[in-house]
Amino acid sequence: xxxxxxRVAGSMVAMTAMAALPQAVLxxxxxxxxxxxxxxxxxxxxxxxxxxxAAQGIIAKHKLMKQAMVVVNKAGGAGAEGFLDxxxxxxxxxxxxxxxxxxFTTPLATGVPFNWRDLTPxxxxxxxxxxxxxxxxxxxxxxxxxxxxxxAAGPNKFKMAGTGAKQEDQIITAAIExxxxxxxxxxxxxxxxDVAVQLVGNHADSTVNNPIEAVAHxxxxxxxxxxxxxxxxxPYKTKVTDTMSWSDIPTCKExxxxxxxxxxxxxxxPGGVTPAQVQYYVELFRKVQATPEWKDLMERGAFNQxxxxxxxxxxxxxREEARHIQLMKAARFIAGQ
Amino acid sequence: MDEIQSLxxxxxxxxxxxxxxxxxxxxxxGVIIGVLPGLGGANxxxxxxxxxxxxxxxxxxxxxAIILLSCIYWGALFGGAITSIxxxxxxxxxxxxxxxxxxxxxQKGRAGAALTAAFTSSxxxxxxxxxxxxxxxxxxxxxxxxxxxPEFFAVYLLTFCAFVGMSKEPPxxxxxxxxxxxxxxxxxxxxxxxTLRLTFGSTHLLTGFDFLIAxxxxxxxxxxxxxxxxxxxxxxxxxxxxIKVVLETWKELPKYWLTSIRSSAVGCFMGIVxxxxxxxxxxxxxxxxxxxxxxDKFGTGIVEGVVAPETAAHAAGTAALLPMLTLxxxxxxxxxxxxxxxxxxxxxxxxxxxxxxxxxxxxxxxSMYLGNIVGLIVVLTCVPLFAAILRVPFSVIAPIIMxxxxxxxxxxxxxxxxxxxxxxxxxxxxxFKKLQYPLAPLVLAIVLGDRAESSFRQAMLVAxxxxxxxxxxxxxxSLTGLALFLLFWPLMSMLxxxxxxxx
Numbered sequence: 001x002x003x004x005x006x007r008v009a010g011s012m013v014a015m016t017a018m019a020a021l022p023q024a025v026l027x028x029x030x031x032x033x034x035x036x037x038x039x040x041x042x043x044x045x046x047x048x049x050x051x052x053x054a055a056q057g058i059i060a061k062h063k064l065m066k067q068a069m070v071v072v073n074k075a076g077g078a079g080a081e082g083f084l085d086x087x088x089x090x091x092x093x094x095x096x097x098x099x100x101x102x103x104f105t106t107p108l109a110t111g112v113p114f115n116w117r118d119l120t121p122x123x124x125x126x127x128x129x130x131x132x133x134x135x136x137x138x139x140x141x142x143x144x145x146x147x148x149x150x151x152a153a154g155p156n157k158f159k160m161a162g163t164g165a166k167q168e169d170q171i172i173t174a175a176i177e178x179x180x181x182x183x184x185x186x187x188x189x190x191x192x193x194d195v196a197v198q199l200v201g202n203h204a205d206s207t208v209n210n211p212i213e214a215v216a217h218x219x220x221x222x223x224x225x226x227x228x229x230x231x232x233x234x235p236y237k238t239k240v241t242d243t244m245s246w247s248d249i250p251t252c253k254e255x256x257x258x259x260x261x262x263x264x265x266x267x268x269x270p271g272g273v274t275p276a277q278v279q280y281y282v283e284l285f286r287k288v289q290a291t292p293e294w295k296d297l298m299e300r301g302a303f304n305q306x307x308x309x310x311x312x313x314x315x316x317x318x319r320e321e322a323r324h325i326q327l328m329k330a331a332r333f334i335a336g337q
Numbered sequence: 338m339d340e341i342q343s344l345x346x347x348x349x350x351x352x353x354x355x356x357x358x359x360x361x362x363x364x365x366x367g368v369i370i371g372v373l374p375g376l377g378g379a380n381x382x383x384x385x386x387x388x389x390x391x392x393x394x395x396x397x398x399x400x401x402a403i404i405l406l407s408c409i410y411w412g413a414l415f416g417g418a419i420t421s422i423x424x425x426x427x428x429x430x431x432x433x434x435x436x437x438x439x440x441x442x443x444q445k446g447r448a449g450a451a452l453t454a455a456f457t458s459s460x461x462x463x464x465x466x467x468x469x470x471x472x473x474x475x476x477x478x479x480x481x482x483x484x485x486x487p488e489f490f491a492v493y494l495l496t497f498c499a500f501v502g503m504s505k506e507p508p509x510x511x512x513x514x515x516x517x518x519x520x521x522x523x524x525x526x527x528x529x530x531x532t533l534r535l536t537f538g539s540t541h542l543l544t545g546f547d548f549l550i551a552x553x554x555x556x557x558x559x560x561x562x563x564x565x566x567x568x569x570x571x572x573x574x575x576x577x578x579x580i581k582v583v584l585e586t587w588k589e590l591p592k593y594w595l596t597s598i599r600s601s602a603v604g605c606f607m608g609i610v611x612x613x614x615x616x617x618x619x620x621x622x623x624x625x626x627x628x629x630x631x632x633d634k635f636g637t638g639i640v641e642g643v644v645a646p647e648t649a650a651h652a653a654g655t656a657a658l659l660p661m662l663t664l665x666x667x668x669x670x671x672x673x674x675x676x677x678x679x680x681x682x683x684x685x686x687x688x689x690x691x692x693x694x695x696x697x698x699x700x701x702x703x704s705m706y707l708g709n710i711v712g713l714i715v716v717l718t719c720v721p722l723f724a725a726i727l728r729v730p731f732s733v734i735a736p737i738i739m740x741x742x743x744x745x746x747x748x749x750x751x752x753x754x755x756x757x758x759x760x761x762x763x764x765x766x767x768x769f770k771k772l773q774y775p776l777a778p779l780v781l782a783i784v785l786g787d788r789a790e791s792s793f794r795q796a797m798l799v800a801x802x803x804x805x806x807x808x809x810x811x812x813x814x815s816l817t818g819l820a821l822f823l824l825f826w827p828l829m830s831m832l833x834x835x836x837x838x839x840x
Contacts (some may be wrong), residue, residue, distance in 0.1 A: 024817070027760070043673070044379055044380075044383050044670065044673055044674045044677065045667060045673030045674050045676055045677040046677075049677055050677045050680055050681055053383070053386050053387055053390075053677065053681060054390065054681045056387040057386070057387035057388075057389075057391065057681065059389025059392070060387055060388075060390070060391070061391040061394075071383070071387070072751060074750070074751075075544075076525065076526075076544025076750065077525065077526050077540075077543030077544065078526055078531060080541075080543050081543050081750070084540055084543075090802060109531045109532065110526070110531070110532055110533045111533070112533070112540070112543070138768070156801065159799060163529055165526075165527070165528060165529055165531030165533065166531035166532075167531065170531075181340030185662075185798055185799065186798075187486070187798050187799055188528060188529055188531075188791075188795070189699070189791075189795070190505070190528075190791070191673070191674065192665070192767050193664070193665045193666045193667065194666055197481070197482065197660075197664050197665070197666045198658060199486060200482055200664070201481075201482035201483060201484065201485060203485030203486070209476055212680065213665075215685065215687075216685045216686060216687020216688065216689065216690075217665075217687060217688070218462065219687065219688075219689055220684070220687055220689050222688070243625075260651050266464070293390075293394075296683060297681070299683075300680075300683060301783045333531075335532060
């Protein structure tokens with residue numbers, strides 16, 4: 001009985017919320033009528049996979065949706081498999097996809113016929129941070145010193161390990177190179193965990209791992225963060241190691257390395273869906289974001305909790321796409337270039 | 338002994354009615370997942386991961402959650418052998434090598450013995466690996482840090498050389514099928530430049546050729562085609578259906594103690610590095626064939642040929658959890674999903690996990706002991722049942738196998754194209770067998786081609802094209818040296834015997 005009450009109360013709240021939005025007044029309430037497929041354009045165990053499966057777990061636990069949700073990994077061709085699947089499902093409201101930066105990088109780097117405009121933006125869940133890490137045994141105390149050392153060593157001497165080829169890690173590396181004029185040897189690995197361990201084992205000089213991929217080694221006293229590629233410092237003030245919290249890590253800009261990069265963790269639907277259908281998922285993920293489990297996940301991964309919807313979200317994606325085209329052009333990462 | 342104290346503490350955590358029930362559930366589910374080709378351990382664990390999410394919120398719940406998931410993994414490790422032996426269809430990548438002797442054994446009417454040997458040696462391998470984890474984890478965990486790209490390539494090279502150098506097939510046929518395997522493995526995304534290659538503009542080929550689809554086709558469908566040609570009957574129909582077969586096989590097993598030790602060592606090494614269970618099983622099979630007294634009989638259906646790969650696969654599969662826990666590096670696809678699970682539950686795999694989450698870690702280790710015992714009991718009691726499947730008339734079971742294969746192929750990527758590819762691979766498997774080309778090198782190349790290529794090219798990037806990087810330190814040097822030694826062993830022994838005859 002309580003569940004029913006909660007559900008009724010929940011939908012009443014949702015309806016009031018919708019009434020408050022002028023563009024939603026016309027849209028009639030819609031609900032999934034069969035199992036919803038949640039596609040991950042990446043392999044099992046990665047960051048997108050973790051977030052999608054956590055969301056699925058939260059939805060199931062709090063009974064936020066009447067129908068079931070299944071998570072499907074479609075990682076082939078750097079995620080192209082998943083994006084093409086959603087592109088092909090024009091008008092299907094029972095399919096959603098979580099994105100990484102490969103939303104932009106994959107079509108640009110491989111020439112696979114696909115663009116984010118083929119999809120319907122639903123909601124940004126969060127932005128994933130990138131941090132410049134080195135081994136604690138190295139003498140560099142700041143990003144400035146590290147870059148100076150890389151410059152002094154000359155091109156193709158310092159090794160940057162990263163996840164995937166022509167994806168976010170390599171794009172950040174390229175951005176650093178374009179700004180500083182030095183050149184790193186970029187070595188692509190399969191997963192963020194592998195990358196972190198390569199750095200711990202001193203097989204590389206630096207990485208731009210996400211916080212969650214490297215935090216264990218930071219706390220274990222093997223790695224040290226030099227700077228975060230966010231224009232603002234991270235807000236988390238709880239001590240992670242004995243002396244430092246996430247917010248103690250300077251921004252790269254503060255450290256004289258004016259590069260910023262954040263990775264989209266957002267939800268899209270196929271093209272040709274109705275506003276009511278989009279609104280349903282917007283509400284759903286708002287409820288997910290309100291749960292304590294989600295807040296926990298955000299803090300553990302030190303995510304940037306910016307969460308846009310509607311036109312703001314679409315504009316953000318368009319801006320990011322333009323930036324990726326510019327960065328990748330300069331680095332000659334674009335297919336057929 | 339600190340470890341024993343902690344381990345006993347772990348048993349206290351694990352030994353609750355709820356956890357034991359979860360253990361049984363996990364093992365049974367895992368065996369089913371392992372039996373069905375296509376639905377691998379990684380998929381099975383991933384599907385159940387969200388379920389454990391609410392479980393992990395309760396006090397002590399993370400331990401229960403990991404017990405459920407890891408038991409699915411153990412179950413899948415056990416279950417993979419069943420279809421390999423009965424129908425020549427590996428349920429999991431690491432049970433491909435089990436088909437080499439397991440299936441001929443079943444055809445001889447000794448399916449029960451093959452299954453018993455497979456399950457028992459799986460158990461032994463796992464036990465050795467758990468003991469290593471229990472007592473040596475701090476030393477061993479650091480070892481994995483020594484492995485950069487050149488070292489990884491040397492390990493893969495060692496696997497290829499151990500398997501090929503030891504092969505009794507004509508060398509050029511082996512080489513030809515292996516090269517075809519490398520070509521198939523190269524389809525899809527280039528790991529270093531990120532561009533697409535060999536896809537010929539087809540979006541179906543984006544994902545490349547999944548190893549499982551190739552294996553289901555080459556082995557499963559190929560075998561059915563052969564059986565069709567040779568008359569519609571299973572050769573193993575006279576299989577004994579008695580539980581006594583277990584005891585009889587157990588009497589035989591102690592003879593292979595040396596193989597067991599060797600295979601456990603290979604398995605633990607490959608698990609910790611982490612190279613994975615599949616290469617471990619191939620390497621162990623190759624090494625056993627060379628060093629066994631009955632080396633010539635390998636492939637004709639002998640128990641030792643089942644013991645070697647199964648011991649190594651299970652040892653590696655178990656040992657793979659160590660780098661996952663201590664470094665956050667998954668040693669296998671399933672370990673990768675488990676790792677994701679830990680992060681979702683709010684645990685941080687890494688050097689501090691053993692300090693901060695003592696209950697969890699030692700609970701998990703204790704559950705490895707218990708889970709494998711439970712697993713052994715579950716699968717052994719089912720041996721007569723599994724063996725009895727062979728008594729079902731071929732005309733009834735063959736369509737069922739075909740359907741299961743098709744479902745398996747479909748499950749891998751939820752794509753009907755893969756089912757067609759499976760049929761193509763089936764015809765290929767049939768032709769290969771008719772022309773007596775070995776399938777194993779092809780399969781090995783498809784499984785490891787990708788990874789070997791990545792680590793080779795990473796090593797070349799790091800060394801800026803200098804090949805001497807493969808001899809640049811003691812570790813990589815000895816691995817490469819050993820690989821070359823194993824590769825040229827047949828040539829050397831030929832030369833040696835010629836020289837002796839000359840004198």
